[in-house]
Amino acid sequence: MKAIHFGAGNIGRGFIGLQLVKTGYEVCFVDVNSTVVDALKARHTYEVGYASEQGGRERVDGVTALNSLSEPDQVIAAIRDADVITTAVGPSLLSKIAPLIAEGLRQRDQQTPVYVIACENMIGGSKHLQAEVAKHQTVAENWYFPNAAVDRIVPLQHHEDPLYVEVEEFFEWVIETTGLPEAYPRIEGVTYVENIEPFIERKLFTVNTGHAIASYLGALFHKETIAESLTDPRIRRGVQTALYETGWLLLEKYGFNPVDHSAYIQKNMKRFENPRIHDEIIRVARSPIRKLSPSDRLVKPAKELMERGIEADGLARGIAAALTYFDPNDSESSELNAYITKYGIEDALNAYLKLSATDPLGSRIIEHYEAMQQQVNSIA
Ligand SMILES: NC(=O)c1ccc[n+]([C@@H]2O[C@H](COP(=O)([O-])OP(=O)(O)OC[C@H]3O[C@@H](n4cnc5c(N)ncnc54)[C@H](O)[C@@H]3O)[C@@H](O)[C@H]2O)c1
Ligand SMILES: O=P(O)(O)OC[C@@H](O)[C@@H](O)[C@H](O)[C@H](O)CO
Secondary structure, eight states, X not given: OEEEEEOOSHHIIIIIHHHHHHHTOEEEEEESOHHHHHHHHHHSEEEEEEOSSSOOEEEEESEEEEETTTOHHHHHHHHHHOSEEEEOSOGGGHHHHHHHHHHHHHTSOTTSOEEEEEOSSSTTHHHHHHHHHHTTSOOOTTEEOOOEEEEOOOOOOOOXXXXXXXXXXXXXXXXXXXXXXXXXXXXXXXXXXXXXXXHHXXXXXXXXXXXXXXXXXXXXXXXXXXXXXXXXXXXXXXXXXXXXXXXXXXXXXXXXXXXXXXXXXXXXXXXXXXXXXXXXXXXXTOOHHHHTSTTXXXXXXXXXXXXXXXXXXXXXXXXXXXXXXXXXXXXXXXXXHHHHHHHOXXXXXXXXXXXXXXXXXXXXXXXXXXXXXXXXXXXX
């Protein structure tokens, strides 16, 4: 059994590759980072460490890697032979890897099924990748693209060994089975469900909404990590308020049990506070344009709540904080900041969030944004 995994980064090595190897796959990582690719090729093994009370490390053996920039033909050949293809490159890069995947799939023996699973933080990730592949190659009937949700906090890594990765112990990987044949491959640790929507929305609108707001409010109050942010009552309250709002939406949409969902929120607050994980604001806040897009963790739940006549003020405050965020090393943050400086907040709302300054959500965001601008000046 062979698996190709695009993106040998934190979640790629620290979760997806690990589970594939545990299942019995020979895993070939594909990446553009030559340090990581060369080390995987040379050693064929790496270690995953656990940031938990028990700690401990696991060895991940029998892996290899290819560089998609310098070895595209080898990547295509590897896709020809693969049973499963997974990705964890970031949602905006799926369009970049699609041509290579399309060419590899085109060259396959068309009788053998293949499963392509995007493990990205987005709703409908695999179907989005399928649409990107379809721009280059007609998608065959037995190329399956089941949507998935993946959850494990893997912070930025700062070790001498470029392959070692430290992760939290908790994980959840959910894959949608609707449309798959009976004999679809089972991956160790994966929960298979007929309908992924409640799972991806529960994860994205709790773990990622909470994380995002902790990071943007954290940046506003000059914090360095998520755990540090949550020690500040102003930020903690902001995160919890937003999570009770998204919780209300999830209860309305999917009929979750309120007691169970409250426990889910509290469990995630504990994960954010894990003292053994140094999760930097710059990682969690990365790519603010993506995070502020109408289909992502902040604006989508806020709009859906307001449409139901339910208050979303905590989300509006989190969105405003995201609009004040600035990291000069993050290209999306730089773009957004330059846009706001040039055209103003109302045009930015329109261009990136697809919201008007006059609609109820837009006007709440602007009120918070203006109050925060004063706050930025007073605490700077
Ligand atoms: N880190 C987490 O806690 C976590 C948890 C769940 C989901 N995710 C999701 O997983 C994805 C990856 O996140 P990450 O934290 O591992 O990021 P990362 O930056 O650590 O890893 C991304 C990897 O993709 C590689 N890459 C970039 N362009 C590529 C290309 N053209 N071809 C092949 N590889 C390429 C990068 O070199 C990098 O190694 C994102 O969608 C993220 O939302 C992350
Ligand atoms: O990866 P992003 O940029 O979509 O979001 C940053 C974090 O919220 C995210 O990586 C979480 O750590 C992860 O989703 C936990 O499962």
